[in-house]
């Protein structure tokens with residue numbers, strides 16, 4: 019993590035109630051997956067190409083229901099008003115100003131219609147996607163989808179890595195179970211089964227199956243992005259089921275602590291999908307070279323979770339904007355250093371396992387860990 023980003027995180031830590039800081043920063047279990055997401059990026063090196071004439075660079079990418087000015091979007095994170103009084107409104111303004119996609123979540127402390135309005139006030143064609151969990155009762159899911167459609171969201175992000183809630187030790191230790199008075203999951207109000215004036219609980223259900231996803235697709239024409247896929251067989255199934263994109267994610271290490279680092283799971287998913295739909299990734303992206311590595315391994319774009327929360331808690335909308343502009347500048351710099359003009363120039367042969375980077379550059383093979391440049395074979 020560069021000092022600019024860790025500086026924002028430290029300022030966020032100072033501004034936040036320590037219990038809320040822990041909620042944002044923490045992961046499940048022993049926080050192995052949380053740490054692995056970042057470690058795995060460091061374990062990869064980029065093998066740059068030279069003299070490729072990359073004076074003019076274009077960072078834009080096309081995604082379902084959206085275009086983004088850089089291949090970095092904002093992943094859904096819960097309860098932004100714990101980070102800043104303006105909450106998701108501040109986030110929406112900053113993300114729209116940076117001209118990328120905001121994935122606003124069902125666990126938002128501002129209703130989705132107000133979030134999209136704040137984004138559109140900054141940029142007419144701002145792209146906002148809506149993240150939801152499938153509820154076992156179809157009428158609740160349908161009501162949430164209608165809310166997102168009315169708000170003008172251009173895709174649905176369905177999170178499927180949460181059949182049950184991860185065991186978050188920090189939250190247990192801190193006794194953090196409820197939002198403070200005055201804050202609520204605003205999108206959960208006035209749903210079928212909700213008591214008047216009281217939001218419904220966000221359900222996480224181990225009973226969900228592909229049938230529930232089919233039922234969702236029956237009630238909406240919005241593109242569907244499936245979030246939290248790690249197994250290549252699930253990726254292949256999802257494509258067969260007609261999803262419009264996949265987001266490789268381990269929920270920022272907050273669900274299955276034994277899950278692999280996302281950048282390590284990415285190549286097999288990309289291979290299973292075989293170019294049929296875009297593949298996105300989130301988890302541990304902290305700098306421009308992480309973005310470049312994920313793209314070289316086949317991601318169309320990456321999402322960031324915690325860095326946005328650090329920017330928001332440090333400085334509100336300004337801080338979120340700073341995080342996105344930092345990533346834009348860093349990614350552009352890395353792209354140029356790799357001799358690339360656009361994200362498409364980042365190909366798989368540019369990524370090598372760090373321990374063997376020198377071996378790869380020499381084109382020699384010494385043992386099972388060797389990766390030869392150009393062959394695209396990965397050591398995992």
Ligand SMILES: Cc1cc2nc3c(=O)[nH]c(=O)nc-3n(C[C@H](O)[C@H](O)[C@H](O)COP(=O)(O)O)c2cc1C
Pocket residue numbers: 041042043055093094095096123124125149177245267268269270271272300301302303321322323324325
């Ligand atoms: C505080 C926090 C809340 C989150 N809430 C949600 C959520 O409501 N829905 C969801 O699909 N993912 C949620 N996530 C996961 C993020 O969408 C994303 O997968 C993860 O944060 C990416 O990893 P990173 O934080 O290392 O960038 C949350 C993550 C954090 C840190």
Ligand SMILES: CCCCC(=O)C(=O)O
Pocket residue numbers: 096125220269272
């Ligand atoms: C019920 C809110 C879910 C938030 C979430 O997904 C997370 O904290 O990781």
